[in-house]
Amino acid sequence: MYMIQNPVLPGFNPDPSIIRVGEDYYIATSTFEWFPGVQIHNSRDLVHWRVLGYALDRPSQLDLKGIEASGGVWAPCLSYNEKEGIFYLIYTIMRSTNGGAFDLDNYVVTANNIEGPWSERIYLNSSGFDPSLFHDDDGRKWLLNLEWDFRQGYEHPGSIVIQEYDAKLQTLVGEARSISRGATDMGCLEAPHIYKRNGYYYLVTAEGGTGFGHGVVISRSRDLFGPYESDPCNPIITSAREINLNRRGVDDYLKPYQYNPDSILQKSGHGSIVETQTGEWYIAHLCARPLKSEVRSMLGRETALQRCQWTEDGWLRMANGGNRAEMTVEAPKLEAHPFAAEAIREDFDSGKWNVHLNSLRVxxxxxxxSLEARPGYLRLRGRESLFSLHEQSLVARRLQHFRATVETCVEFQPENFHEMAGLTLFYDQNMFYYLRIYYSETFGCPCIGILSADNGKRTEWLESRVPIPDWERVYLRAVIHDGTLNFYCSSDGSLWWQVGTELDASKCSDEYSSSGHFTGAFVGICCQDSYRKRKYADFDYFEYKETTETTETTMTT
Incomplete structure (x- = not known):
């Protein structure tokens, strides 16, 4: 018997929207301020998954420059209209949450093939986030979203509204109608999806906030516009310590008091459901795995799958009979379909872009x-600092394991202190660690040193500097082990020196952020030149691998 091992999409992969088209399963996940936008994952058996690509790959679909961390693409909804043979993707660009106003725009793009090309975006509305598209049996299409209510004295965030979408006119028509203010009193209503089965419209939403009080709730109606009857067993999935607490109007999304030490998968909520070709049902949902020592989720919010079944009276339940998300779940009765193992090292030789590598905002x-300026190398031209919200020369991938080793080799000769290049563990512009090569006027030569940001406080770890006057190539390594981070450098890739002391990697997390952000940690390579923006660094490779030991590094001091 095959088993699903959760999370199926480890690392920063939140807000899953799952569909099946024929024998293929697809999940779209949020990408926030990272580019390209909306990561598409593919499976044939719900056990093995691969990153297929991205739906939003050009600025005309996705303009993110200047957007604050944890803004950008929120909660995409992926759907497929079989009669049309068209994929639809609905998404939010959250531009600002300042003042509680939530300035955003919702868009739709379409494609005949899941791998694209996807169309130019069509504007829908700006009334609230978490939009989704429901295709009814009669061919009509309906847009749902959480209508954000910013008024003082009114319950936040608001209600679920529905409005017809005319695909021919490419616009919303008619008036928006409110259909739900929540199936429970958990508060923080969001993430609506509608499914139709046996004459009922089922409204699946998230309540309790996207933190430790998160949950999946369900309600149903014979009429699309309601009224909707709440499932008497809501929430059908949650990890919260206490369920059904009345938290209407409570704006604290994280709710740390709801942390449940008995559950490995925390923050379980924001679900969407799918039926297999064998008639089995599963729900994809958001989750997180905080390190117990600090209760910090440095891998970010991830995606898990739970097996479900329908009761005789027409309610959806987890197959385990409870509402706690499980780490191991029975797989569907489908032939196993593993994908080829991916290389741990990107040598930049193919001339093609690695699907796991992203940039920030641009x-x-x-x-x-450039992959062509020097074949076999990635050349990065230095631009703005890691504190910037505009034009960074940063290429990074998701941190997906609690124990990982990240390595690169770079050729870079800085001539003044404005020029830097190196390796970073990055959460956002306010929280990162950066092992960088720069020019030290104190030593009169290039040096390796650590620069960090701790909730916005900049620190240069001067005591850890390593002069490298004659090094033509510099090897850099980061070893992450259960919340700790150690940096190393080498001139030949064989003998390594530790740079600085052990650092607290768990700070790169939602729980540590003082800005209320909620993304996940990335590891990557970057280059800065705040003087003329001409200096470049050539990276020979970028390697990411899961490790089981604290370090494989041969170290000297």
């Missing part, structure tokens, strides 16, 4: 990065 383009 697209990967020749203006600042």
């Amino acid at each position: 697209p990967l383009e020749e203006a600042w990065m």
Whole structure:
């Protein structure tokens, strides 16, 4: 018997929207301020998954420059209309949450093939986030979203509203109607999806906030516009310590008091459901695995799958009979379909872009990065600092394991203190660790040193500097082990020196952020030049691998 091992999409992969088309399963996940936008994952058996690509790959679909961390693409909804043979993707660009106003825009793009090309975006509305599209049996399409209520004295966030979408006119028609203010009193209503089965419209939503009080709730109605009857067993999935607490109007999304030490998968909520070709049902949902020592989720919010079944009276339940998300779940009765193992090292030799590598806010383009300027290398031209919200020369991938080793080799000769390049563990512009090569006027030569940001406080770890006057190539390594981080450097890739002391990697997490952010940690390579923006660094490779030991490094001091 095959088993599903959760999370099926480890690392920063939140807000899953799952569908099946024929024998293929697809999950779309949020990407926030990272580019390209909306990561698409593929499976044939719900056990083995791969990153297929991204739906939003150009600025005309996705304009993110200047957007605050944890803004950008929120909660995409992926759907497929079989009669049309068209994929629909609905998504939010959250531009600002300042003042509780939530300035955002909702869009739709379409494609005949899941791998694209996806169309130019069509504007829908700006009334609230978590939009989704429901295709009814009669061919009509309906947009749902959480209508954000910013008024003082009114319950936040608001209600679920529905409005018809005319695909021919490419616009919303008619008036928006409120259909739900929540199936429970958990508060923080969001993430609506509608499914139709046996004459009922089932409204699946998230309540309790996207933190430790999160849950999946369900209600149903014979009429699309309601009224909707709440499932008497709500929430059908949660990890919260206490369920059904009245938290209407409570704006604290994280709710640390709801942390449940008995559950490995925390923050379980924001679900969408799918039926297999064998008639089995599963729900994809958001979750997180905080390190117990600090209760910090440095891998971010992830995606898990739970097996479900329908009761005789027409309610959806987890197959385990409870509402606690499980780490191991029975797989569907489908033939196993593993994918080829991916290489742990990207040598930049193919001339093609690695699907796991992302940039911040701006697209990967020749203006600042190149795989052709020096074949076999990734050339990054230095631009703004890691504190910037605009134009960073940063290429990174998700941290997906609690124990990982990340390594690169770079050729870079800085000539003044404005020029830097190296390796980073990055949460956002306020929280990162950066092992960088820079020019030290104190030593009169290039040096390796650590720069960090701790909730916005900048620190240069001067005591850890390593002068490298004659090094033509510099090897850099980061070893992450259960919340700790150690940096190393080498001139030949064989003998390594530790740079600085052990660092607290768990700070790269939602729980530590003082800004209320909620993304996940990335590891990557970058280059800065705040003087003329001309200096470049050539990276020979970028390697990421899961490790079981604290370090494989041969170290000297």
